[in-house]
Amino acid sequence: SSSSAKEITIRIASGHPPTVVYAGLMKNFFQPEVVKAVKAKTGHTVKFIEGYSGSIVKVFDTFEGVQNGVVDIGGFCFCFEASKLPMHAFQIMLPFGTMDPVQSVAIANSVYKQFPSLEKRFHKYNQKLLARVGDGGYNLGTNFPWKDLSELKGRKILGAGLNLNWMKQAGIGIIPVTDGLPGWYEKIKTGLAEGGIMFPSAWGKTFGLWEVGEYYTEIGFGSITWHALTVNKRFWEKLPPEVRPVIEEVAARFELKTGSANKVGYEKDMAWLRANINVNDLPESVRLKWAQGLKDWPQQHANALEKKGFPAKAILNATLDAAEKVGYKWPVRYVVK
Amino acid sequence: MLVLCLIVLIAMGVHIAISLGMTSALGIFFTTGADSYAFETVQRMLAATAYEAIRSYIFAVIPLFMLMGEFIGRSGVVTDVYRGINKLLYKIPGRLALATIIGNALFSFVTGVSIASAAAFSRIAYPEMKRFGYHKGFALGSIAGSSCLGMLIPPSVLMIVWGILTEQSIGRIFAAGVLPGALLMSLFLIYVLVMALLKPKAVGEGIDSVSKIEKQLIKDKKNEVSIPQFFISLGGILFVILAVLGGILSGFFTPTEGAGAGAIIGLSLGIIKGMRFRDIIDAILSVGRTSAPILLLLVTAALYSRTLAMTGMANAIEGLFLDSGMEPWMIIGVMVLIWFLLGMIIDSISIMLLTAAIFAPIAMKIGYDPIAFAIIGIIAIEAGLLTPPFGLLVYTVKAAIHGEGDNVQVMSIFKSSTPYWMIMLICMVAIIIFPEIATFLPNALF
Amino acid sequence: MSKFMMVVAAIWAFGLAFLILANIIGRSVFDSPVYGTAEIVATSIVIIVFLQVGYAIRSQSMLRADFLIIHLPYSIQRIFLAIGYLLGAIFFLMIITGGWEESVLSYIEGEFEGEGALRVPSWPARWMVMIGSGLALINYLVLAYIDVFKPKSSGSL
Ligand code: NA
Ligand code: NA
Secondary structure, three states, X not given: OHHHOOEEEEEEEEOOOOOOHHHHHHHHXXXXXXXXXXXXXXXXXXXXXXXXXXXXXXXXXXXXXXXXXXXXXXXXXXHHHOOOOHHHHOOOOOOOOOOOHHHHHHHHHHHHHHOOHHHHHHHHOOXXXXXXXXXXXXXXXXXXXXXXXXXXXXXXXXXXXXHHHHHHOOOOOOEEEEOOHHHHHXXXXXXXXXXXXXXXXXXXXXXXXXXXXOEEEEEEEEOOOOEEEEEEHHHHHHOOOOOHHHHHHHHHHHHHHHHHHHXXXXXXXXXXXXXXXXXXOOOHHHHHHHHXXXXXXXXXXXXXXXXXXXOHHHHHHHHHHHHHHXXXXXXXXXXXX | OHHHHHHHHHXXXXXXXXXXXXXXXHHHHHHOOOOHHHHHHXXXXXHHHHHHOOOOHHHHHHHHHHHHHHHHHHOOHHHHHHHHHHHHOOOOXXXXXXXXXXXXXXXXXXXXXXXXXXXXXXHHHHHHHHHOOEOXXXXXXXXXXXXXXXXXXXXXXXXXXXXXXXXXXXXXHHHHHHHHHHHHHXXXXXXXXXXXXXXXXXXXXXXXXXXXXXXXXXXXXXXXXXXXXXXXHHHHHHHHHXXXXXXXXXXXXXXXXXXXXXXXXXXXXXXXXXXXXXXHHHHHHHHHHHHHHXXXXXXXXXXXXXXXXXXXXXXXXXXXXXXXXXXHHHHHHHHHHHXXXXXXXXXXXXXXXXXXXXXXXXXXXXXXXXXHHHHHHHHHHHHHHHOOOOOHHHHHHHHHOHHHOXXXXXXXXXXXXXXXXXXXXHHHHHHHHOOHHHHHHHHHHO | OHHHHHHHHHHHHHHHHHHHHHHHHHHXXXXXXXXXXXXXXXXXXXXXXXXXXXXXXXOOOOOOXXXXXXXXXXXXXXXXXXXXXXXXXXXXXXXXXHHXXXXXXHHHOOOEEOOOOOOEEOHHHHHHHHHHHHHHHHHHHHHHXXXXXXXXXXXXX
16 A cells, blocks of 8 residues: 555644643644554554644634534543533533543443444534543642531632532532633632632642642542544545544544543642642541532433433443442442433 | 735735635635535634634623723813823923823723723813924824823733733733833833923923913813812722722732723713713713724634644744744844834734734743733834824824814824834833833732 | 614623623622623623624724725725625625524524533524624625725615
8 A cells, every 4th residue: 555655634633732631642642653553554644733722723612623624633521512412421420430530431431332322423513533531530629728518618619511510519508610721720819719620630730720729639529531532524534444443543542541641640640739738638428428419410410311312311320330340339329210 | 825815915905804814714725625625614614713712701801991991081080180180290391291191191091992092182182282382293292102001001902802812811911011001101201301301392381381371270260170070080090990900900800800890980980970871872882883893803813823723834933933043032023023014004903913823922932921922012013003104093193183173294293203102112122121020010919 | 774783782792791790799799699690791792793793894993904005096996995895795605604504503402602600592692693794794795886886875784
C-alpha cells in the first residue's frame, strides 16, 4: 500500500487546554500514537491541525463542531449536552460510586456494551464515538473547615450541570451555585461561593482553586466517565478503510490511558494538596449520611428519563451491577425499579 | 490569503461584520475540502456561531454599562459637576480646560465609551470655553483628547471586549486601568497648565482675565450651579463609582451584576435630576442602536478567530512573530505599529476583534503580563481615535459642535489633539517598561 | 417592523438590569438568588441582538471603513456598496440555510440549555436568530436595491 501513500489531515480540538488531563492525553498520547501507528501499519502519514483551549470550538459547542464537520475529532464533556445526551450521564445519577478512574472506565465500557443505544445516539448527531474518557474522582473543596454535614447548611457551593443535584436533592441545606470552571476562582475569592465539587487536579495546580479554598475534603462523590472523543461520521467514512481500525485501536488505548493516567494523577494531586493545604479526612459515616440523603434521587431521575423514552432504569441497574462486578461496594445500594 | 481577502473587503467599505463573516465563510469552505459538503459545513458553522458565540452571561455587560453611562450622561449631572469644578478652580489659568479634563475623568468612571464623553463635553464645555475666548482648536483638542479617558478608565467597552476575546478577567482589567488612567489625567492636566502659562492666548488670556470672568459670572447667573445641586450631582457620580466599580473591584459583584446595578442607579440618579419618561426611553433606544452592531461584530469576530485556528493561520502568524528573531520589545513595537496603522482606518472595537486573539497569546509567550498587555493594547488602539484620517473622537467633537454655527477645520482639531496623543504614547511606553503601573492594583485586589 | 423589534429589544435589555438587580438583592440580603439568572440573561442577549440586527443595518449603524472609497467616483462607490450589501444578504442567507433544521428540531425535541439551576428552552433564541437573519437579509437587499437603482429614495420596513 506504500505506493499509494496519502497525507491525511485531521483537525482535532477541545474546548479545554492541554493542562486538563484528557486534553493533554489527546495532544501528547492520542496524536503521536495515531501518527506512529498509521505510518507503521498503512504507510499513510497523518498531520494534525490542533485546536485546543477553545480556539476552534468552545467547551459547550465542541459536540456541534464535530457534528457539523468544523472539527474532525473533538474531545468534550457530556455535561454540556444535557439535552442531547441525557442518558450518557448515568454515573452522575449514582453518586458515591467508585473513586478509581480505571474502574470507572471499565464500568462505563461494560454498560455501553450492554446498551448499544448509547453509542448509536452519536450517529444521530453525525458522529461516531471513538473513546470514553474517565475523570479523577470528585470531592469537596471549601474555604472553611467542616466535619459534619450540619456545618454545610446555608453554605454556597459550586457545581456544574447535573451534579448540582448532589447538593440540592440531599436535603443538607447547601445553596448550590453554578458557573463555568474558569469563573470559580473569583467566585470563591469574593465570597459569592464558599466551595465547590471538584477533582483534586483542578483544585490544585490546574485551576489554582486551593489558593482561595484551603480545605479539601475527600468525601468521594465518585469518578465519572462523562467526557468522550468523537469523530465526524462523514470524515470517518471517507478515511481509507485500512486506517479506521488503526485509529480505533489507538482510541481504545487512549480510553484506558485516561483511566490509568487519572488514577496516578489523583494520588499525585492529593499528595500535593496534603502538602500545601488542609486535607480533611472524614469518617465513613459522614459519606454514608450524605449518600442516604440522596437515596431516592436516582429513582426520581430515572422516572423522568423513562418518560422521555430512555431505558434509564435498566441502565442504572446495569451500572450498579457492573460496579459490583469490578469489586466496588456501594455505601448505599440504590434501588431503581 | 484570508487576511488579504479581509483587507480588500474592508477597504471596499463593506460592513466590517460582513467582511469578517464572509472571509471566515471562505476560509472554512477551503479548509473543509471545497466541495458541496464543505459548503454545508460553512452554513452550519455560521448558524451555530450566530447562536452560540454571544450566548453568555458576560455579554450583557456591554448594553448595561452603556445604559448606565447614557442615563448619567443625559441627567445633567455631568454639567453640574463640570460647572462646580470650574468654580473651585477659580483663578487658575486654563481652568475651563482643566475642568474639562477632570470632569471627563470623573465621567469616565461611569461611561463605557469615549464617544459618549466627547459628545457630552462638546455640548457642555465647548460653549463656555468659546465664551471666554479660548482658541477653538485648543478647546476642542482638550475635549477630544480627554475623552480618550472614557475607555481607559473603567468601565470600558474596550476592556470588556478585550477580556472576552482573550479570556482574561474583566474585573482585573478594570482594576489595571485605574492607575494608568490617573497617570494620563495628571499628564493631561500638566500639559494644559503649561500651555496656559506659556501661551495665555490659547486659553483666552488666562490669568489676566480673572476680572473679566467675574463680570461674566455675575452676568449669567443662570449658568451657575447651586451648591446643593453640585453636591447632589457630585455625590451621585461618586456613589455610582463606589457602588459599581467598588463592587466589582472588591469582588462583591461580577462585572455583569455591576453593570446591571449601575444601570438602575444611573436611572435613579436621572429621575432625581428630573429626567422624564421620554428622556428615559430615548436613552434606552440610543443604547439599542449602538450596542447591537458591537455585539453582532463580536459574533463574526468569534467566527473569524475560529477560522484562523481551523486553517492553521493563527499558528502560522504566531510562528512568524516568534521565529523572527526579534527581541520581545521589538515584537511589542511591531504590534503597536500595526495598531496605530489600523487606528487610522477602522474603529477601535474592530481593531481589537482583528488583533487581540492573535497578539495576546504571542505577548504571553514572550513573557508579558497579560493584564499589562491588555492596557498597552487598549491605549494603543484608543490613540487611533485621535489620528487622521479616521479619528472618530475628532469627528464626534466636530459633529457635536455643528449646531454652534462654528466651522472649525478637522485638521485643526487633529493638530490640537496631537499632544494628547503623544502623552498617551508616553504613558504606553511607561507601562511597557514598568508593567507594575497596570498590574499593581489588580494584584493587590485579587 | 425592524424599528419595532429594535424598541422591544432595547426595552428587554433594560429589563435585564432589573432581573440582575433582583438576583443581587436576593443573593446578598435573603441568601436566595434568583435561580437561572445567568441562563436567562445569556439567552436574552442572543434574542436581543437578533431583534436589533435588521434595524442596525437599515439605520446604517453597522461599523465600516470608508477611508478609501470616499476618494472614488460616485458610481464606483455605489457599486462597491451594493456588492457589500449583497455579501451581507448572502451571509445572513447562509445562517438561515445552515440553521433552520436545528431550529425546528430544537422545538420538536425540547432542547434546553443549563441543567441544575434552571432549564431554558433553546428554541426561542434559535428561532430569533433565524427571524433576525431573515430581516437582516431583506434589509440588505433593500439597501442594495436603493443603491443601485434609486440613489436618493428611502422607504421604511
Ligand atoms: Na452545546
Ligand atoms: Na470608562
